[in-house]
Amino acid sequence: xxxxQIIFDALSLGSLYALGALGIALxxxxxxxxxxxxxxxxxxxxxxxxxxxxxxxxxVFAGNLPWFLLIPFVLAMGAGLSVLCELxxxxxxxxxxxxxxxxxxxxxxFVIRYFLLMLFSSRPKSIALLxxxxxxxxxxxxxxxLLQLITILVTVGVLLGLTIFLRRTRFGxxxxxxxxxxxxxxxxxxxxxxxxxxxxxxxxxxxxxxALILGSQTGTANIVMGANVMLMAFIATVIGGMGSxxxxxxxxxxxxxxxxLLQALLPPEARAFRDAFVYGAVILVLIFRPQGILSAGGxxxxx
Amino acid sequence: MxxxxxxxxxxxxxxLTAVRNVxxxxxEGEVLFITGPNGAGKSSLxxxxxxxxxxxxxxxxxxxxxxxxLVPETIARLGLSMVPEGRDVFASLTIEENLMVGxxxxxxxxxxxxxxxxxxxxVYATFPILKERRHSQAGLLSGGQQQMLVIGRxxxxxxxxxxxxxxxxxxxxxxxxxxxxxxIALQQERRLTLLIVEQSSxxxxxxxxxxxLMRGGEIVLDGDARAPGKSEAIEAAYFGYGEQV
Numbered sequence: 001x002x003x004x005q006i007i008f009d010a011l012s013l014g015s016l017y018a019l020g021a022l023g024i025a026l027x028x029x030x031x032x033x034x035x036x037x038x039x040x041x042x043x044x045x046x047x048x049x050x051x052x053x054x055x056x057x058x059x060v061f062a063g064n065l066p067w068f069l070l071i072p073f074v075l076a077m078g079a080g081l082s083v084l085c086e087l088x089x090x091x092x093x094x095x096x097x098x099x100x101x102x103x104x105x106x107x108x109x110f111v112i113r114y115f116l117l118m119l120f121s122s123r124p125k126s127i128a129l130l131x132x133x134x135x136x137x138x139x140x141x142x143x144x145x146l147l148q149l150i151t152i153l154v155t156v157g158v159l160l161g162l163t164i165f166l167r168r169t170r171f172g173x174x175x176x177x178x179x180x181x182x183x184x185x186x187x188x189x190x191x192x193x194x195x196x197x198x199x200x201x202x203x204x205x206x207x208x209x210x211a212l213i214l215g216s217q218t219g220t221a222n223i224v225m226g227a228n229v230m231l232m233a234f235i236a237t238v239i240g241g242m243g244s245x246x247x248x249x250x251x252x253x254x255x256x257x258x259x260x261l262l263q264a265l266l267p268p269e270a271r272a273f274r275d276a277f278v279y280g281a282v283i284l285v286l287i288f289r290p291q292g293i294l295s296a297g298g299x300x301x302x303x
Numbered sequence: 304m305x306x307x308x309x310x311x312x313x314x315x316x317x318x319l320t321a322v323r324n325v326x327x328x329x330x331e332g333e334v335l336f337i338t339g340p341n342g343a344g345k346s347s348l349x350x351x352x353x354x355x356x357x358x359x360x361x362x363x364x365x366x367x368x369x370x371x372x373l374v375p376e377t378i379a380r381l382g383l384s385m386v387p388e389g390r391d392v393f394a395s396l397t398i399e400e401n402l403m404v405g406x407x408x409x410x411x412x413x414x415x416x417x418x419x420x421x422x423x424x425x426v427y428a429t430f431p432i433l434k435e436r437r438h439s440q441a442g443l444l445s446g447g448q449q450q451m452l453v454i455g456r457x458x459x460x461x462x463x464x465x466x467x468x469x470x471x472x473x474x475x476x477x478x479x480x481x482x483x484x485x486x487i488a489l490q491q492e493r494r495l496t497l498l499i500v501e502q503s504s505x506x507x508x509x510x511x512x513x514x515x516l517m518r519g520g521e522i523v524l525d526g527d528a529r530a531p532g533k534s535e536a537i538e539a540a541y542f543g544y545g546e547q548v
Contacts, residue, residue, distance in 0.1 A: 096513040171407075173400055173403060173407075176395070176396060176400075177396060177401075177404040182394060183387075184387065184391040186375040186379070187353060187355070187376075187387070188378060188457075192374070
């Protein structure tokens with residue numbers, strides 16, 4: 001494998017983790033909730049393309065839509081479910097402590113997962129999602145599936161778009177203020193419910209983007225397909241510094257790079273234990289920088 | 304009609320009562336100091352008025368409207384701006400961004416951006432140091448500059464009443480003087496109504512205006528801060544001795 005190929009692998013895996021971490025950090029920023037249901041929202045987005053059935057073969061519902069309808073559909077599904085979670089569940093936990101909210105999110109994740117289980121069974125189904133993306137392309141001499149290139153480009157696009165939204169718009173400003181000091185932002189007239197709802201919608205749409213990438217990449221729909229990304233994304237938000245969006249993205253890419261490099265460089269007999277090495281590295285980072293790589297400025301003063 | 308009318312307000316934190324049966328009114332354009340020792344319930348009273356800690360009982364009217372139990376953003380939108388203790392600047396935002404946060408509430412009408420820009424210039428004219436450092440992070444400002452920033456930030460929301468909790472906290476006396484000088488000048492220019500919480504009554508006597516003294520969650524004294532014989536009465540009330548104050 002060429003060095004260039006390793007770099008592209010690292011970037012595309014890192015993109016996935018960064019998108020996931022961003023989805024978690026956005027919500028953590030405004031309401032100090034670690035949303036463990038995020039992974040199940042990802043799975044839901046993929047299953048939203050299928051008719052309910054327990055057969056091994058997926059009965060496609062919206063999955064055959066042309067891409068320009070399919071993509072908004074999946075993003076809207078993610079955003080919709082995420083906002084629904086906020087309205088039905090998280091809103092009632094608004095002023096409880098973070099541990100309670102976290103447990104509520106675990107429970108909600110299981111509810112979504114078992115809902116999917118009931119409708120689709122636990123058997124993974126093969127789906128052909130955006131098959132045109134699996135054709136190979138050559139970039140700078142490295143061969144890769146088109147999907148990998150698109151994953152990287154989409155992530156860069158999402159990051160740029162989000163940065164512009166947060167830096168240049170009034171709503172983005174209100175969100176950043178709310179993330180740093182929610183009560184103070186409210187005392188300046190910032191509407192709490194609206195800010196939180198937008199954070200959930202953005203986070204859900206990001207889950208939809210991950211669902212599209214994972215679904216096309218693996219060609220399967222599996223009710224636990226979001227779990228691994230969710231775990232990595234959560235780790236990325238922790239080592240990035242809880243509440244720091246830039247930190248979450250950076251750590252997501254670092255995790256992706258670490259995993260890819262270990263995969264390429266470890267002796268073959270140790271590769272099966274790659275994740276153990278990754279988590280070992282995470283522990284090392286946390287020992288030397290427990291506040292995360294980029295800790296959010298407002299966190300220190302919270303008691 | 305009074306701008307602010309607090310009737311029989313109580314504030315409780317689980318089993319602890321911080322404020323009990325407090326009533327007072329505040330007229331438009333008035334300056335009211337609330338002073339008293341630590342734990343007298345001054346901040347709790349302010350937080351109840353701003354909607355941060357909903358009162359356990361009683362009623363609060365602002366500008367002719369019952370605001371009891373309303374959420375902080377609604378109360379802020381009605382023109383009651385709270386500047387909490389410890390200043391609470393958004394440390395990672397720039398100074399200009401800090402000032403702009405509260406302007407969103409008036410974005411409904413046309414020309415919001417132009418009006419916000421005009422307002423920004425007015426605040427910068429009052430506090431030139433903020434203009435000088437408009438693009439630096441608010442967390443890097445000194446305590447006195449931060450206090451000016453949060454006052455400016457409150458002004459950006461076009462308030463009728465500004466409630467300030469301990470503006471002198473952690474500031475050197477000469478800096479506190481500067482803060483008060485601007486605050487009172489602003490109050491006179493704009494006919495603002497001010498509700499200022501301070502631990503020491505010295506500042507109130509220096510600035511003048513009306514002063515209320517709280518102790519044990521109750522108002523024990525209310526009157527002109529500069530009235531003759533006041534300091535003895537305050538001392539008595541502050542430390543809780545003397546028969547009647």
